[in-house]
Amino acid sequence: MTYRPFIAFSILFAALASPAFAGIDDTINSITAPIASLIGQIVFFKIPVFGAQLPLVVLWLVVGAVFFTFYMGFVSLRGFKHAIELVRGDYSNPNDAGEVSHFQALATAVSGTVGIGNIGGVAVAVTVGGPGATFWMILAGFLGMSTKFVECTLGVKYRQENPDGSVSGGPMYFMRDGLAAQGRAGLSKFMGTFYAVGIFIGALGIGNMFQSNQAYVQLNTVAGGALDGLGWLVGLILAGVVFSVIIGGIKSIAAVTEKVVPFMAVLYCVFAIIVILMNGAFIPAAIGNIFSGALTPEGVAGGALGALIIGFQRAVFSNEAGIGSASIAHSAVRTNEPVTEGYVSLLEPFIDTIVICTITALVIGTTQVAAPGFAGDATGVAMTSAAFERQISWFPYVLAIAALLFAFSTMISWSYYGLKGWTYLFGESTQTLYKLIFCAFVALGCMVQLGPILDISDALVFLICVPNILALYFLAPVVKREMNSYMERIKSGEIKKYKA
Amino acid sequence: MLNKFLVAVEGSAGSRRAVNHAIEHAKASNAELVLAHVIDWSPYSFHTPEELSARHKRREEELTRAKDIVLAPIMKLVEDAGVKSSAEVRHGKGAETLAEMAKEHEVAQIIAGRSGESGVSTMLFGTTSSKLVQISSVPVLIVP
Numbered sequence: 001m002t003y004r005p006f007i008a009f010s011i012l013f014a015a016l017a018s019p020a021f022a023g024i025d026d027t028i029n030s031i032t033a034p035i036a037s038l039i040g041q042i043v044f045f046k047i048p049v050f051g052a053q054l055p056l057v058v059l060w061l062v063v064g065a066v067f068f069t070f071y072m073g074f075v076s077l078r079g080f081k082h083a084i085e086l087v088r089g090d091y092s093n094p095n096d097a098g099e100v101s102h103f104q105a106l107a108t109a110v111s112g113t114v115g116i117g118n119i120g121g122v123a124v125a126v127t128v129g130g131p132g133a134t135f136w137m138i139l140a141g142f143l144g145m146s147t148k149f150v151e152c153t154l155g156v157k158y159r160q161e162n163p164d165g166s167v168s169g170g171p172m173y174f175m176r177d178g179l180a181a182q183g184r185a186g187l188s189k190f191m192g193t194f195y196a197v198g199i200f201i202g203a204l205g206i207g208n209m210f211q212s213n214q215a216y217v218q219l220n221t222v223a224g225g226a227l228d229g230l231g232w233l234v235g236l237i238l239a240g241v242v243f244s245v246i247i248g249g250i251k252s253i254a255a256v257t258e259k260v261v262p263f264m265a266v267l268y269c270v271f272a273i274i275v276i277l278m279n280g281a282f283i284p285a286a287i288g289n290i291f292s293g294a295l296t297p298e299g300v301a302g303g304a305l306g307a308l309i310i311g312f313q314r315a316v317f318s319n320e321a322g323i324g325s326a327s328i329a330h331s332a333v334r335t336n337e338p339v340t341e342g343y344v345s346l347l348e349p350f351i352d353t354i355v356i357c358t359i360t361a362l363v364i365g366t367t368q369v370a371a372p373g374f375a376g377d378a379t380g381v382a383m384t385s386a387a388f389e390r391q392i393s394w395f396p397y398v399l400a401i402a403a404l405l406f407a408f409s410t411m412i413s414w415s416y417y418g419l420k421g422w423t424y425l426f427g428e429s430t431q432t433l434y435k436l437i438f439c440a441f442v443a444l445g446c447m448v449q450l451g452p453i454l455d456i457s458d459a460l461v462f463l464i465c466v467p468n469i470l471a472l473y474f475l476a477p478v479v480k481r482e483m484n485s486y487m488e489r490i491k492s493g494e495i496k497k498y499k500a
Numbered sequence: 501m502l503n504k505f506l507v508a509v510e511g512s513a514g515s516r517r518a519v520n521h522a523i524e525h526a527k528a529s530n531a532e533l534v535l536a537h538v539i540d541w542s543p544y545s546f547h548t549p550e551e552l553s554a555r556h557k558r559r560e561e562e563l564t565r566a567k568d569i570v571l572a573p574i575m576k577l578v579e580d581a582g583v584k585s586s587a588e589v590r591h592g593k594g595a596e597t598l599a600e601m602a603k604e605h606e607v608a609q610i611i612a613g614r615s616g617e618s619g620v621s622t623m624l625f626g627t628t629s630s631k632l633v634q635i636s637s638v639p640v641l642i643v644p
Binding site for chain 2: 089092094097098099100101102103104105107108111112164165166167168254255258259261262328329331332333334412413416417
């Protein structure tokens with residue numbers, strides 16, 4: 001019974017694909033490209049500043065992140081040690097054993113954000129914005145830590161318990177209930193709904209098409225182009241696997257992925273560091289380029305501002321600070337102190353952007369110094385792959401597997417985020433429809449080219465952060481009160497460590 | 501105050517033998533028993549967001565099942581034998597959690613079966629009993 005929708009889905013796809021197998025990718029591409037550029041133009045309304053094109057939404061996110069960094073008194077620095085103590089379980093009450101731990105919430109949120117963006121997105125940033133984009137990316141990661149702190153605290157504070165005993169939380173709930181508590185009833189309803197629509201559509205872009213697209217590109221690269229024009233087939237297989245997990249309920253696939261992904265992430269970092277060390281002689285030059293490129297980039301449209309914009313854009317796309325997705329993942333933690341999840345979550349942009357993205361940027365950066373133009377026309381994940389290949393010839397295969405797993409785990413996480421938006425809007429009864437749409441977009445992602453995909457996903461992501469950041473401004477005083485009260489009780493010894 | 505024994509309880513025959521032995525022991529030295537059941541769980545594991553959102557509900561179910569199915573018959577057995585007892589279920593790693601509970605309840609010794617026979621019980625016993633011997637701060641009695 002469970003598989004009937006999948007059969008119908010496959011037939012539909014086969015029917016779509018039958019007229020011209022090889023031509024289908026081109027056809028889909030030509031249909032989606034104009035739509036993508038239209039969406040891109042609307043959401044990325046750009047203002048020209050000193051010759052650079054500054055998308056309003058990037059400005060929106062950066063201003064937000066800077067504000068929260070100052071408003072929360074640099075919690076990203078002051079709270080860092082406490083965050084690690086929380087994750088280590090120093091403050092966990094043994095009586096709560098068996099509930100979701102801080103570590104589990106963090107690991108789940110991180111495996112949702114560590115995706116192709118960390119491998120491919122960084123390459124895109126470095127190609128377009130020059131090495132200097134890396135500097136701005138790291139800075140954006142640091143600022144994003146405070147945004148995450150605010151949104152994840154609110155996610156826990158305003159989550160709701162469902163009749164079946166499970167919990168739902170995230171921006172749509174803190175907008176609805178948090179803003180309503182401030183007497184903004186009309187606004188709260190509107191924004192909750194706006195966000196829910198945004199996260200549903202966003203789940204199809206950043207958490208779906210971009211991921212499956214880059215997984216296909218990397219597979220095709222290691223296959224030596226043997227999969228050219230077969231994007232529809234790879235897409236269909238990938239969609240089938242996602243389908244089996246989110247609709248078929250085959251938990252074992254998800255369980256295996258959840259365990260393998262952290263392992264792959266560590267493996268990726270270890271090999272990246274090995275490659276960087278093998279390029280050892282070029283490390284100082286690469287780091288020099290990052291700093292000099294940050295302020296005086298060569299050949300980057302818009303100069304320093306151009307590099308800054310691209311760096312910030314890719315950082316947000318990768319660590320999702322300000323998007324509100326992590327807020328959904330963290331809301332599952334049961335705690336009397338919502339602010340503890342805020343502390344834990346500020347580690348995510350750190351791990352994702354400041355550690356993993358920087359490592360990728362250094363792999364590419366040192367290779368660029370050693371062998372300029374090493375990647376030819378390749379960009380995205382293919383470029384990162386080429387940088388690894390220069391030192392470790394077989395690594396692209398490992399990277400292909402890692403990319404596939406990262407893409408897969410990100411898709412599984414995002415299918416849930418999108419689902420929460422969908423059920424907020426339409427209730428629980430229409431879940432299967434949402435999941436079918438989600439699977440269709442997985443397949444679609446493999447058929448279109450990176451450019452339009454990136455435009456669509458970026459555009460959709462930023463669509464979500466407009467209402468999210470706005471709500472964070474309104475609710476930041478609530479978080480600040482919680483944070484101050486919590487810190488006072490830590491200092492006074494009212495909240496104690498359970499472990500010595 | 502020292503006449504209190506902690507008994508590791510799970511659904512297996514090996515555990516039942518340990519309980520029977522503990523009852524005899526308790527009768528002889530006029531001690532009371534703390535019946536402890538550990539549900540295998542680690543705070544450092546990986547899950548999907550969906551699993552996390554249902555975790556609290558699952559935990560409640562696990563605790564109820566442990567109390568009703570694993571502990572209830574043992575408690576009755578102990579009560580019928582005329583020995584005073586209390587029971588506790590906890591999530592965690594078998595040996596570490598039992599050792600912690602032994603400390604908290606200030607028991608004189610821990611009594612545990614050597615090995616479980618069902619698949620689930622291998623989580624608690626098997627290597628767990630030897631680990632318990634290594635880390636416990638009170639004497640451990642392993643019942644074959």
